[in-house]
Amino acid sequence: MTAITLSGVKKRYLKNPVVHGVDVTIESGEFVVILGPSGCGKSTLLRMIAGLEDITEGTIAIGDTVVNKLEPRERGCAMVFQNYALYPHMSVAQNIGYALKVAGMPRAQRDAKVMSVAKSVGLDPYLTRKPGELSGGQRQRVAMARAMVREPKVFLFDEPFSNLDAKLRVAMRAEVRNLHRSLGVTSVFVTHDQTEAMTLADRLIIMNQGIVEQVGKPSEVYHRPASLFVADFIGSPAMNLIKGQFDAIGNFLHGRGGMLHLPGAASIAAGRDVTLGVRPEAVRRVEAGTRGAIAAVVDYIEELGAARLVYADTDGNRIVLVDERTDALGTGMPIHFTLGENDLHLFDNADGKRIEMRADHRVPSLLNA
Helix, strand or coil, X not given: CCCEEEEEEEEEECCEEEEEEEEEEECCCCEEEEECCCCCCHHHHHHHHHCCCCCCEEEEEECCEECCCCCHHHCCEEEECCCCCCCCCCCHHHHHHHHHHHCCCCHHHHHHHHHHHHHHCCCHHHCCCCHHHCCHHHHHHXXXXXXXXXXXXXXXXXXXXXXXXXXXXXXXXXXXXXXXXXXXXXXXXXXXXXXXXHHHCXXXXXXXXXXXXXXXXXXXXXXXXXXXXXXXXXXXXXCEEEEEEECCCCEEEECCCEEEECCCHXXXXXXXXXXXXXXXXXXXXXXXXXXXXXXXEEEEEEECCCCEEEEEEECCEEEEEEECCCCCCXXXXXXXXXXXXXXXXXXXXXXXXEECCCHHHCCCCCEEC
């Protein structure tokens, strides 16, 4: 088992910084997903671990060895790429066993190992075929088998499912997770797909513009986002975010004269610009007159089958809620909703960081002042 330790890792291209001082330890046997939008530096970070990119500053250790100066082949990593990177003129068996051949492993031993690995990923019927005769999912499994046969210390996955259709992506996620459970090898997986990340990861590293915004278990990142970026990026649909200010007695002022009362929030400086966040599933549609009900007007509705997403306007702010009712509802109709007592998040607009709320900030509902 091998841990990966990144200490003050930075990357610049000429004078342009793309990764800003990453400090993370990936534990032995852990499956960590680096998640973020395109261009955030996640693939660059993975390539620095693999040795395919030089490190501008900081250190990367794999196990007890600092690998900054080591060649990729000396690091004990096996990488699975987005484009598979298979040799088109070689058979599946030759692709899987190529690294063993280069290492000088005897033919009989090599063939036995290739067959064993191919069976584990369901490729044994296709060993004589060329990559061009395989489906996208089969080619990706060849790439995985080629990595497995080397018995690496670390698996690195660089958006390996990006070229697959939605149904196949789901199947491949299950295969990768089962592979990790059976082998227990430390794995780092890069993606911009949050569903992929949430279902695969033991822990997530959320990146934005070269900065690590948050490291944590998927449930932690979802339920306690550390920043406005994480709150907005994680979740589909995204968290409702309402900008406003608190006055001296705890009233949250927002939109076109909207005012919500949050008892106990008077300790938050009056006039401080903040954003109140709540996830759509924590917004509950209620009848007019319900204690704490907030009025809104429907903008439009997305039908999902078992439920529907209702997009509504409240005092100039967009709010999205998950509604399981089946009554007639359409654009321009009035509705009322309440916000879940333990589902409220506050963020400072100046730096985007989470503001921790004391227990006395949490109340049964936000009340109209």
